[in-house]
Amino acid sequence: MGTLAIFSIPLKKKIKKKLFMSLLVIGSVAFDAIETPFGETGKIVGGAASYISLATSILHNNVGLVAVVGEDFDMDFVKNLNDRGVDTTGLQIKNGEKSFFWHGKYHMDMNSRDTITTELNVLGDFDPIVPNNWKNPDFVMLGNLSPDVQLKTLERIEARPKMVVLDTMNFWMDIALDTLNEVLQKIDVLTINDEEARQLSGEYSLVKAARVIREMGPKYLIIKKGEHGALLFGEEEEIFFCPALPLEEVFDPTGAGDTFAGGFIGYLAKVGKTDFESMKQAVIYGSAMASFCVE
Numbered sequence: 001m002g003t004l005a006i007f008s009i010p011l012k013k014k015i016k017k018k019l020f021m022s023l024l025v026i027g028s029v030a031f032d033a034i035e036t037p038f039g040e041t042g043k044i045v046g047g048a049a050s051y052i053s054l055a056t057s058i059l060h061n062n063v064g065l066v067a068v069v070g071e072d073f074d075m076d077f078v079k080n081l082n083d084r085g086v087d088t089t090g091l092q093i094k095n096g097e098k099s100f101f102w103h104g105k106y107h108m109d110m111n112s113r114d115t116i117t118t119e120l121n122v123l124g125d126f127d128p129i130v131p132n133n134w135k136n137p138d139f140v141m142l143g144n145l146s147p148d149v150q151l152k153t154l155e156r157i158e159a160r161p162k163m164v165v166l167d168t169m170n171f172w173m174d175i176a177l178d179t180l181n182e183v184l185q186k187i188d189v190l191t192i193n194d195e196e197a198r199q200l201s202g203e204y205s206l207v208k209a210a211r212v213i214r215e216m217g218p219k220y221l222i223i224k225k226g227e228h229g230a231l232l233f234g235e236e237e238e239i240f241f242c243p244a245l246p247l248e249e250v251f252d253p254t255g256a257g258d259t260f261a262g263g264f265i266g267y268l269a270k271v272g273k274t275d276f277e278s279m280k281q282a283v284i285y286g287s288a289m290a291s292f293c294v295e
């Protein structure tokens with residue numbers, strides 16, 4: 001009887017977390033065209049929230065998506081998300097309009113890339129609708145899109161989530177820095193790459209950059225360094241470094257950063273924790289997930 005009593009406590013806790021921790025994801029759901037030194041694609045499904053949702057759906061079963069696509073979008077992909085348990089009630093489909101389109105070209109190192117085209121299309125005037133049953137999420141992942149939409153989504157959430165993670169890129173730093181600064185004050189964790197961290201902070205040293213960026217709002221900062229791993233900076237100058245898995249096949253790194261973020265927040269939502277030790281574990285999950293994306 002004693003054994004049963006001891007056994008039943010953690011079991012109950014585990015079931016409760018699995019059923020109740022909810023994770024809301026926003027970001028671009030898009031068409032991409034990718035060029036690498038080894039080949040190129042035509043229009044394929046991409047977008048930050050696509051990668052994030054796919055990654056989180058592997059770890060967690062209570063995920064809702066808020067995004068927008070045009071009538072040209074591939075609805076088989078949406079069905080694939082639904083089959084994986086992602087609730088797409090918050091995905092708007094705009095008749096007569098085109099989905100967001102991004103064309104990127106990788107350099108020989110397959111780590112750095114240039115943006116050839118960004119066509120905002122439906123993202124240009126996106127007004128995010130947070131469905132009623134998603135207005136009190138435990139975790140929020142603000143994936144890459146306009147800081148204005150990221151801010152609006154947060155304003156449409158009723159209670160402060162346990163954790164808000166934000167991802168962004170140089171494109172938004174160039175054209176919407178003031179709004180980005182506003183969102184940074186309302187989040188817990190920022191994930192960006194090394195180049196973006198240098199641009200945002202004006203510091204070359206990533207340790208100095210992290211200090212400057214954490215003063216802008218987020219308590220925690222993750223700097224992604226592609227094949228060189230990821231750095232997690234915490235309060236009181238804690239630093240955790242996680243190497244990337246050495247890969248034999250680097251097929252296409254597009255979406256690796258989003259997949260990393262999806263693995264990171266998906267793990268935290270699954271265990272229902274937000275302490276620094278759990279975040280270290282989450283970074284390892286994020287790196288492992290990103291390695292599958294790249295391969």
Ligand code: AMP
Pocket residue numbers: 028030031032046047048101102118144145146169171172253254255256257258259
């Ligand atoms: P990542 O490789 O993780 O940086 O993310 C690549 C994804 O970001 C691609 O699938 C693009 O569709 C998406 N993306 C590129 N530019 C933007 C942008 N300005 N806003 C939102 N998503 C974007």
